[in-house]
Amino acid sequence: MPAPNPPTPGLTPEPSTPDGLPLAEAASPEAGLPPTPAFSPLYQQIKTLILRSLQAGEWKPGDMIPSEFELAARFRVSQGTVRKAIDELATDNLLVRRQGKGTFVATHAEQHVQFRFLRLLPDAGTRDSQGPAERRIIECRRLRAPAEVARQLSLRTGDAVIQVRRVLAFEGTPAILEDLWLPGTPFKGLTQETLAGDMGPMYALFETAFGVRMVRAQEKLKAVAADADAASLLGIQPGHPLLSVERLAFTYNDVPMELRRGLYRTETRHYFNELS
Amino acid sequence: MPAPNPPTPGLTPEPSTPDGLPLAEAASPEAGLPPTPAFSPLYQQIKTLILRSLQAGEWKPGDMIPSEFELAARFRVSQGTVRKAIDELATDNLLVRRQGKGTFVATHAEQHVQFRFLRLLPDAGTRDSQGPAERRIIECRRLRAPAEVARQLSLRTGDAVIQVRRVLAFEGTPAILEDLWLPGTPFKGLTQETLAGDMGPMYALFETAFGVRMVRAQEKLKAVAADADAASLLGIQPGHPLLSVERLAFTYNDVPMELRRGLYRTETRHYFNELS
DNA sequence: TAGTGGTCTAGACCACAAT
DNA sequence: TTGTGGTCTAGACCACTAC
Secondary structure, eight states, X not given: OOOSSOOOOOOOOBTTBSSOOOOSBOSOSSOOSSOOOOBOOHHHHHHHHHHHHHHHTSSOTTOEEOOHHXXXXXXXXXXXXXXXXXXXXXXXXXXXXXTTTEEEEOOTTSSTTTTTTOOEEESSSOGGGSOOOEEEEEEEEEEEOXXXXXXXXXXXXXXXXXXXXXXXXXXXXXXXXXXXXEETTTTTTOOHHHHHTOOSOHHHHHHHHHOOOOOEEEEEEEEEEOOHHHHHHHTSOTTOEEEEEEEEXXXXXXXXXXXXXXXXXXXXXXXXXXXX | OOOSSOOOOOOOOBTTBSSOOOOSBOSOSSOOSSOOOOBOOHHHHHHXXXXXXXXXXSSOTTOEEOOHHHHHHHHTSOHHHXXXXXXXXXXXXXXXXXXXXXXXXXXXXXXXXXXXXXXXEESSSOXXXXXXXXXXXXXXXXXXXXXXXHHHTTOOTTOEEXXXXXXXXXXXXXXXXXXXXXXXXXXXXXXXXXXXXXXXXXXXXXXXXXXXXXXXXXXXXXXXXXXXXXXXXXXXXXXXXXXEEEEEEEOGGXXXXXXXXXXXXXXXXXXXXXXX
16 A cells, blocks of 8 residues: 655665665754755655766666666665656766666767767768768876866866867868866876777767766857967968867766867868757 | 556547547558558657647647646546656747646747847856847848758748848947848748837747747857958958857747848857757 | 566645635 | 646556567
């Protein structure tokens, strides 16, 4: 017989969650001072717990997570509730459902979603109608974070960061010049050789080599004129219009993990965006 | 007593749907030739029916639609199934749910979602920290569609279209030069006076004056150099880098209804985008 | 055949808004 | 108090995948 409702569900003992249980209410069950709107639906709390396991690395990118029924038993809720939690995580591209197989931790290594964050497309044809991007690492060095870089990466000025500069070309024509800044600690050991010896998306390498999964990003676009440096690397005249794309990418929990500044040539390509 | 499953639900007589009923299967129940994957879940079919009512104008932007239970009765399905259909329509920004009140047809007239499609933000501060955009209509004329415009709007070359050119300024400084092309038939009667006399978002005007609701759009961005014309209207030097934003906007059912080409000044503003 | 996600139902109760 | 959407449950059956 179903208990009325919220049966104050329990949770099987977890490493980092001694007892921690989804609480329907937050604080102040009586003290009516702050009109605490602190109420969170069960499925949201389940979502948080799953997210915590993802962060903790309990399931790695590409792994299959436990079935909906297993998770339901573990969290002591119904399958439908787990389902709704997973639904939202799948919508956020953190998990991928595959009917008949299971639910998997999303990864940048899949063929299907490669370059999910690269929005530069050829004006004619599809992304695949041109060959793969040719990559050339210009430099890769450790340095102390300038103030602005530190601010955006939530570091302190002077903390160690790694800077990478590279050029991407399509069919021999340079198209993108990128500068990346990565926090030194999580990316300790990253060298030019690591990058050069790798095929596939850089974010896939970050997952396998450093356990850092990029989950979302925000970009700020401007039109700028090429300076001498950029012009020379991209094979254009100084003053030529370029699309400047400044990206801040985040891992789980909205932790910033990469600052990237790209300069795109857009004579035969464009940045594509869907609005809804 | 619940019938096993799909109880082949019925539908109350509808104007444009004499009997048409959600069919679980499509064609060829026996002819095993094409491995027709034509199967559509009930909630998808309900979604289509609701969409049809939206297109037909049964409920207009801002209207409240019938409650979930009413729709469930009308379509002869359970409330949960209607719920899932509405969920998806709400995710697509076609409907807006308001707890305790009802579900409403989304509109561009709401304060909250104004300029939903305008992604140009000030580098410092928020969108609201600057005054509202000042609008100046440069011209508004009827003409025969050039080939490229016709193609994108799914018209025939030479069909009547309306072209609008305007400049948007912030605090006295011109920031955006836009050219719009609209199909002549749905927008019959649109004049410079109509546009000039109107406050509020242009897409809100389109809803109230022409019954055209823009649902989604796609944009292609490039960096370009200002020509003499644009330079003069935007108060910059020719050759100055500008962000070119070419937008194709759609109503219900993916029907293209507007082609727009904007040139954005990005010295103190940027185009913002979220990736996930 | 077994296991997974996907769909659908029916019913209970909660949260929010208007009356 | 009533009506709306929001949450949660329990159980049935379907569709896809693998063995």
